[in-house]
Amino acid sequence: MMEALLRPMAVFIEVLLLAAVFYCILAGVRLMLFDLGITRKYSNIITLMLLAVGAMVVVFLSSHLSAFYPEI
Numbered sequence: 001m002m003e004a005l006l007r008p009m010a011v012f013i014e015v016l017l018l019a020a021v022f023y024c025i026l027a028g029v030r031l032m033l034f035d036l037g038i039t040r041k042y043s044n045i046i047t048l049m050l051l052a053v054g055a056m057v058v059v060f061l062s063s064h065l066s067a068f069y070p071e072i
Helices: 002-035 040-068
Strands: none
Touching: 002 040
């Protein structure tokens, strides 16, 4: 019974860790864009674009990890 739950838990934990890493990367990109002189007028648009990119990365990682994660 425990072996059946171990693989999904491992995939879930790995996706959470990778999502945290990509969140930090995308937050850094957002700050860098504002430091380069993009006005606050575009703040919502940039945030939504980076949120969409982050969501696509998480979907990609979770689908590939669930498909190709080795058996435990």
